[in-house]
Amino acid sequence: MKKIEIKNTNEFNIKDICECGQLFRYKKTQNGYIIYETDQKHEVCVHKTPLIYTNNIKRAENYFDLNTNYDTIKLNLKGSFDCLDKAIEFGGGIRILKQDLTEVIISFIISANNNIPRIQKTIEALCQKFGKNCGDYFAFPTLEQLAKISQSDFEKLGAGYRSGQLVKTIDVLSQTNFLSEVKLLPTKEARKKLIELSGIGPKVADCILLFGLGRTDVFPADVWIKKLYHQNFGGKQDEQTDKVSKFFVDLFKENSGYAQQYLYYYKRSLKGEE
DNA sequence: CCCCAGGCGACTC
């Protein structure tokens, strides 16, 4: 096992990374976190500084986005409005992970109109039932494995009414070149193509673009973001997703995705306190 | 009993 030592802790906080909402499979440990992705395990221990344990340095550098300067991004985002400054202060150690596209697509279809503990529970059950046994954990099912799962199987996992959507979308992913093609498209076209899949609307598409395709010129607008928009910029209580998303992308451009993660993480942390 | 959760799809007009 090799290790990467993180020296600038302003730019890397494993709690922020795990709990900011970008992924669902992680576990808190004695002095850090373990993240599970596809059939991989990424372990981070914090002593004085964070240490990433990996058997593939290049892969870990890419996964944790270590070549992006987050201090610069935060500096660029500051001064826009008060809530964002507080959010950056609160979650300054967030990094946006380069996650597996298929896993992100399936996970965020399950996330729609759902709560995080239940999303995690369903995804964990999916891995246990249909993923490879990797010893002390289970892999996320491969596309080949996913293609064998029926609608009633998904229902038994607790996916609810999203079960049919999952089967339909998995069918497209496994029977066409959708995944390889969508990667090549500019953000706007990729978004449109994603929304054609069952269970994917504007919000889920933006999460997929941000977490699975590395596009930071998107701004997923969920219920928390809409609340924040209403409080800070007016409009209706339940404003239209595309309207809110476009507002913030116009404001933050290529840094929209980062801004969204700081804001989402911060707003959720205030749950019940405002 | 109600409302809510990282919304979406179908159906109106």
Add this chain to the structure above:
DNA sequence: GAGTCGCATGGG
């Protein structure tokens, strides 16, 4: 194009 409504499921 915008406005409603139902949707599985579990927790508060």
